[in-house]
Amino acid sequence: MAVLILTPDINKNGGIANYFRALKGSFNLRVDYFIRGSRGYHDGHYHSLKRILCDFLQFIKIQKEYDIIHINTSLGLRSTPRDALFLIISILFKKKIIVYFRGWDKPFENIIEKYLLWLFKIVYFRADTIITLASEFKDVLIRWGYKGDIVLETTVVDENLIDEYDEDSLKRRFIRNNNSFMLLFLARVEMAKGIY
Secondary structure, three states: OEEEEEEOOOOOOOHHHHHHHHHOOOOOOEEEEEEOOOOOOOOHHHHHHHHHHHHHHHHHHHHHHOOEEEEEEEEOOOHHHHHHHHHHHHHHOOOEEEEEEEEEOHHHHHHHHHHHHHHHHHHHOOOOEEEEOOHHHHHHHHHHOOOOEEEEOOOOOOHHHHOOOOHHHHHHHHHHOOOOOOOOOOOOOOHHHOOO
């Protein structure tokens, strides 16, 4: 069994990159990363189009080595159409498909619901499993009629950052602080990040 995970460059900053950088090396089967999308630099429209075309051609070439294609995307104006093409290629080559919605733009959700739901269903409902970060997004997919497996997921923390903490030390700290604790929120403070 081999899995190909479509992800941004894991050597750059960002939630998806951090997530898969933390998981790298912890799989017990063959898992490879396919870098697609922005490379973190601005090189003009011509070079961006060339890079996008090269990403699709490279993906077509290598996808045959894999049983499962795991597509990380966001429900948004840029990501959804781009990753739909990777999904269509995976469908044509009869791959098992996991779609992980790492972001969810509510205004774009409304656009899909009003005008593009039929197209979204044709493409994205072909995924064998969809992963979301919130039950609210799961509820939308169910309301739209998705019948496959939907998994609620969260983010990960690199274990090297919390080596000194175990469950007992966290419980002692909680009790010592009058059964309260502080949370550190590391993200942009905006609705899309779920802070409110």
